[in-house]
Amino acid sequence: xxxxxxxxxxxxxxxxxxxxxxxxxxxxxxxxxxxxxxxxxxxxxxxxxxxxxxxxxxxxxxxxxxxxxxxxxxxxxxxxxxxxxxxxxxxxxxxxxxxxxxxxxxxxxxxxxxxxxxxxxxxxxxxxxxxxxxxxxxxxxxxxxxxxxxxxxxxxxxxxxxxxxxxxxxxxxxxxxxxxxxxxxxxxxxxxxxxxxxxxxxxxxxxxxxxxxxxxxxxxxxxxxxxxxxxxxxxxxxxxxxxxxxxxxxxxxxxxxxxxxxxxxxxxxxxxxxxxx
Amino acid sequence: xxxxxxxxxxxxxxxxxxxxxxxxxxxxxxxxxxxxxxxxxxxxxxxxxxxxxxxxxxxxxxxxxxxxxxxxxxxxxxxxxxxxxxxxxxxxxxxxxxxxxxxxxxxxxxxxxxxxxxxxxxxxxxxxxxxxxxxxxxxxxxxxxxxxxxxxxxxxxxxxxxxxxxxxxxxxxxxxxxxxxxxxxxxxxxxxxxxxxxxxxxxxxxxxxxxxxxxxxxxxxxxxxxxxxxxxxxxxxxxxxxxxxxxxxxxxxxxxxxxxxxxxxxxxxxxxxxxxxxxxxxxxxxxxxxxxxxxxxxxxxxxxxxxxxxxxxxxxxxxxxxxxxxxxxxxxxxxxxxxxxxxx
Numbered sequence: 180x181x182x183x184x185x186x187x188x189x190x191x192x193x194x195x196x197x198x199x200x201x202x203x204x205x206x207x208x209x210x211x212x213x214x215x216x217x218x219x220x221x222x223x224x225x226x227x228x229x230x231x232x233x234x235x236x237x238x239x240x241x242x243x244x245x246x247x248x249x250x251x252x253x254x255x256x257x258x259x260x261x262x263x264x265x266x267x268x269x270x271x272x273x274x275x276x277x278x279x280x281x282x283x284x285x286x287x288x289x290x291x292x293x294x295x296x297x298x299x300x301x302x303x304x305x306x307x308x309x310x311x312x313x314x315x316x317x318x319x320x321x322x323x324x325x326x327x328x329x330x331x332x333x334x335x336x337x338x339x340x341x342x343x344x345x346x347x348x349x350x351x352x353x354x355x356x357x358x359x360x361x362x363x364x365x366x367x368x369x370x371x372x373x374x375x376x377x378x379x380x381x382x383x384x385x386x387x388x389x390x391x392x393x394x395x396x397x398x399x400x401x402x403x404x405x406x407x408x409x410x411x412x413x414x415x416x417x418x419x420x421x422x423x424x425x426x427x428x429x430x431x432x433x434x435x436x437x438x439x440x441x442x443x444x445x446x447x448x449x450x451x452x453x454x455x456x
Numbered sequence: 457x458x459x460x461x462x463x464x465x466x467x468x469x470x471x472x473x474x475x476x477x478x479x480x481x482x483x484x485x486x487x488x489x490x491x492x493x494x495x496x497x498x499x500x501x502x503x504x505x506x507x508x509x510x511x512x513x514x515x516x517x518x519x520x521x522x523x524x525x526x527x528x529x530x531x532x533x534x535x536x537x538x539x540x541x542x543x544x545x546x547x548x549x550x551x552x553x554x555x556x557x558x559x560x561x562x563x564x565x566x567x568x569x570x571x572x573x574x575x576x577x578x579x580x581x582x583x584x585x586x587x588x589x590x591x592x593x594x595x596x597x598x599x600x601x602x603x604x605x606x607x608x609x610x611x612x613x614x615x616x617x618x619x620x621x622x623x624x625x626x627x628x629x630x631x632x633x634x635x636x637x638x639x640x641x642x643x644x645x646x647x648x649x650x651x652x653x654x655x656x657x658x659x660x661x662x663x664x665x666x667x668x669x670x671x672x673x674x675x676x677x678x679x680x681x682x683x684x685x686x687x688x689x690x691x692x693x694x695x696x697x698x699x700x701x702x703x704x705x706x707x708x709x710x711x712x713x714x715x716x717x718x719x720x721x722x723x724x725x726x727x728x729x730x731x732x733x734x735x736x737x738x739x740x741x742x743x744x745x746x747x748x749x750x751x752x753x754x755x756x757x758x759x760x761x762x763x764x765x766x767x768x769x770x771x772x773x774x775x776x777x778x779x780x781x782x783x784x785x786x787x788x789x790x791x792x793x794x795x796x797x798x799x800x
Contacts, residue, residue, distance in 0.1 A: 229693045253699030264691040266546065267744040277690065280683055281699040286457075331698070 180204050181226070181339050181370055186235035188221055195221050197394045199235070203339070208362055208371040210385035212378065214415055217391040219374045220261070223343050226372070227258045239339060253281035257331040258341035263324055265312060271323050272308045275299055278330030294333045295326075301360060302326040303353070317348045325357060329364075336368035343374050358384040382406055382429045390414050406430040461748040464741055468755040475759050476528060479766045480520050484774040487512045487520070523659035526667075527765040528758040530656070530724050531734075533671045533716035535757020536678050538731025539738070539749050540709045543685030545615060546692075548739075551731040552717040555622045555710060559629035560599025561592040561721040562652060566636045569647050586666070588651075589722035593670075596718030599625055604710055613706045615692065653778030654727035656765050663723050670719035674712035675754060681709055682747030689744075727780045730757055733787045740794055760787070 181203040188196040196218045203209045211219050224230045226237055228244055237244045239256060247255075257278070265274075275298065279291040287295075299305045302322040307315065312323060325345065332338040342361065346354040354377075361371045362384050375381045381388055382402040390398040390405060392414055398405045411419050411432065418435040477496075481487040487495075495513045534552070542550045553559065568591040603625050607618035637648060684705040687695035696702050720727070738752035764782045771777055 224693075227693075227697060229696065249696070249701055250699040253697060256697075258697055260691075260694065263694075264546070265689055267548065267689050268739070269686075269689065269744055273686075273743070273745055274690075277686060277698060280687060285683075 180238075180240065181372070182238040183226070184236050184238075186222075186225065186237065187233045188218075188225060188230065189233045195394050196225070196232075199391075199394075199396050201389055201396060201399065203370045203372050205337070205368050205370055206365050207386045208358075208365045208373065208384060209387045209389060210381035211372060211374045211389050211391065212376075212381055212414065213391035213397075217414075218394040219391055220343060222391070223258065223341055223372070223374060226339075227256070227341060228252070240337065250281050253331065254335055255332075255337060256339045256341070257328045259325055259328045259343060259345050261343050261347070263320065268311045268313060270309055271299070271304055271312055271315070274312055274323055275304075275308075275326045275330055278327040281331065290334075291330075294330050298326040298329040298333060302329070303356075318350055318353060321345070321348045322353060322357075325360075329360070332369070336364075339370045339372070340364065341372050344376065345373060346380065347376065354380065378406060378411065378432050382431065383427065402429050406432060457745060457748050458743070461742045461745065461752075465748065465751055465755065468752060468759065472528070472755050472759040472762075475762050476524055479524055479527075479762050480516060482766050483520065483769045485515055487516060492516065522661050522664050523656055523765065524762060526659040526664055526723065527656050527762045529664070529667070529671045529675075530720040530727065531730060531757040531759070531761025532675055532754040533720045533757070534727065534730040534761070535734040535753035535755075536675060536750055537713035537716045538757075539735035539746070539753040540678050540681060540685065541713050541731070542735055543681070543688055543746055543750075544706055544709050545619060546688055548736060549732070550619075552713050553626070553728075553731070555618065555714070556599035556603045556625040556629065557596045557714055557717045558721060558726055559626045559633070560595040560597075561718060562595070562726060563599075563629040563633045563636075564591040564595025565651055565725075566633050566640075566648050567591065567595075569644050569651070570636045570640045589663075589666070593718045593722040596721055597714055599629060600710060600714040600718075604707075612703055613710075615706070650778060651725045652780070654725040654780030654783075655768075655776065655778055656724050656761075657776055658723060667719040667723050670715050674716035678709070678712050678716075679747070679750045679754075681705060682745070682750050685709075685746040685750075689746075725780065727761070727783055729783050729787045730761060733783075733791045734760060737791070737794060 183199060183201050186196060186199040187194065199222065211222065213219050221230065225232050226244070231245075239247070239252075244252060244256075272295065275295050276287055276291065278298070279287055279294065283291055296305070299308060302325050304319065304322050304326055307319070312320060315323065328340070332340060340361065345357050345361075349357060358373075358380060361373060365371045365386070373385070375385075385402060388398070388400065388402055388405050389396060390410065397414065398410055407421055407430070408419050411417065417437060420433045420435070422431045422433060423429070424431045477492060478489060481489050481492045491509060491512045495516050498513070499517070537552045541552050541554065542548055545554065565588055568588055603618060603621045604613060606621040607613045607615070609617060637645065640648060684695065684700045687698045687700045688702075688705070690698075692702050695705075717731070734757045735749055735753045738749050738756055742748060742752065760783070761779070764779050764786065767786070768777045768779045768782050
């Protein structure tokens with residue numbers, strides 16, 4: 180279990196996260212929702228160990244994460260980030276095998292290679308295993324990174340998988356597929372914590388939704404409990420209607436068209452710019 | 457490492473050994489390759505050929521062999537350090553000079569050349585001929601240490617700060633070097649210029665023995681950082697998520713590179729371009745996996761510097777051209793050719 184207690188994070192006197200307590204249990208997909216700047220990514224980076232909390236504790240499998248040694252932690256926790264900063268011409272296969280780095284000393288075993296093949300197959304990248312990563316499209320690159328992260332944990336169903344906006348660069352098919360992979364892994368025992376912007380996807384694939392607002396935990400519950408028009412307006416300032424889907428019995432959110440204040444588009448002002456040209 | 461990369465490494469190793477053996481015979485005084493083999497076989501006791509020419513053997517063992525070995529050591533050191541520094545900076549344009557090693561070595565070398573008789577009399581008596589080498593090595597170490605310390609943020613070395621601190625320290629050392637040069641006499645200027653252009657002319661068995669441990673240690677240890685540097689290519693945060701100890705990696709890569717390059721600069725002066733050109737060529741040959749690039753850069757660096765030294769001592773023999781001039785003069789067009797070909 181991932182257990183976070185009274186976690187706070189400050190940077191230069193500004194409190195980005197305030198007293199967050201939450202849990203992710205084995206076999207559960209938890210979606211983290213919130214507006215830009217609500218603290219979702221910061222929370223993720225605290226759990227990944229990239230940032231150090233100002234106060235509070237993060238326990239993974241009943242042990243504080245700062246008490247783990249790097250390799251053991253890498254075998255029980257992996258994270259897919261939003262941004263990737265590769266500038267060398269690595270091939271897809273070379274990158275995916277890096278996910279196995281915590282598992283071997285100098286050269287990968289046949290088991291490592293088998294796991295790499297399996298994760299590449301499930302992410303649909305087997306066909307370009309030998310291509311250079313930098314020559315791929317954004318969505319394809321994202322799937323390569325996912326395959327790498329999955330290989331890191333593939334043989335440890337007690338592990339925690341962190342996904343920071345995993346579907347933002349993907350087409351419709353792979354958006355569904357990636358979340359379905361996450362859900363299937365959770366059914367094997369994995370803990371999955373995923374940041375999403377698409378509330379309907381969260382409704383469809385998450386077992387539980389946690390909503391953040393201004394660095395605080397605002398809501399925590401099943402999709403049916405938390406996804407209503409009032410909560411969505413509170414978190415995102417958008418108006419919506421909620422239908423309950425007949426098949427899944429889960430909420431489906433229909434958004435109303437947003438109207439931006441017309442004073443921003445004053446034709447007289449724009450005309451003066453045109454005239455000046 | 458894939459099969460293709462293993463084959464390239466094996467090929468590089470064979471070519472490097474052949475280059476070294478052939479270059480033993482070449483110079484102002486030529487020794488036929490056959491005689492080189494005979495002398496070598498006699499030395500290691502494989503044969504007892506009594507017809508062997510004594511003079512060939514003398515030149516070979518007293519002059520050529522230390523020089524060729526020095527060239528190989530220095531080339532290997534510059535090549536592998538270049539690759540390793542590019543790895544931690546995550547930038548193919550980085551080279552050991554970036555963290556101030558060469559600039560620091562130059563500053564101290566110039567300081568000693570210009571003020572030996574004034575300031576360093578005691579030291580000069582103690583170290584004698586080695587004073588210059590010792591000074592350059594100390595300068596390299598001090599500047600790299602300063603850059604490393606300045607780059608620390610909350611106790612952890614920060615790569616961006618290290619880059620900026622390196623540039624700043626380089627500029628400062630450059631300015632001070634310029635000031636010394638301005639105050640130097642004509643004769644000292646000539647010494648400074650030749651030192652900065654690099655030469656393997658000072659190769660003796662004693663020199664070789666003095667720098668051997670400083671270069672051998674990095675050559676033996678840096679290849680083990682292949683996995684960590686690959687992970688660095690994903691970004692430092694990602695490397696940490698893969699269980700790599702990033703602080704440990706940065707500390708030791710910087711330390712080993714400083715040792716290797718500092719020792720090289722101390723005996724051979726500034727030999728430019730190897731640290732940049734060699735790793736890049738190795739990547740173009742067989743890929744970017746650091747487990748391959750580090751070893752490949754060591755082998756190719758050794759080979760290229762051996763070749764460059766042959767040219768430096770045969771091109772206008774018996775006069776020797778500075779080796780730094782040769783590496784830049786011949787290295788650049790080859791490098792540009794590979795780049796242009798790669799882009800097409």
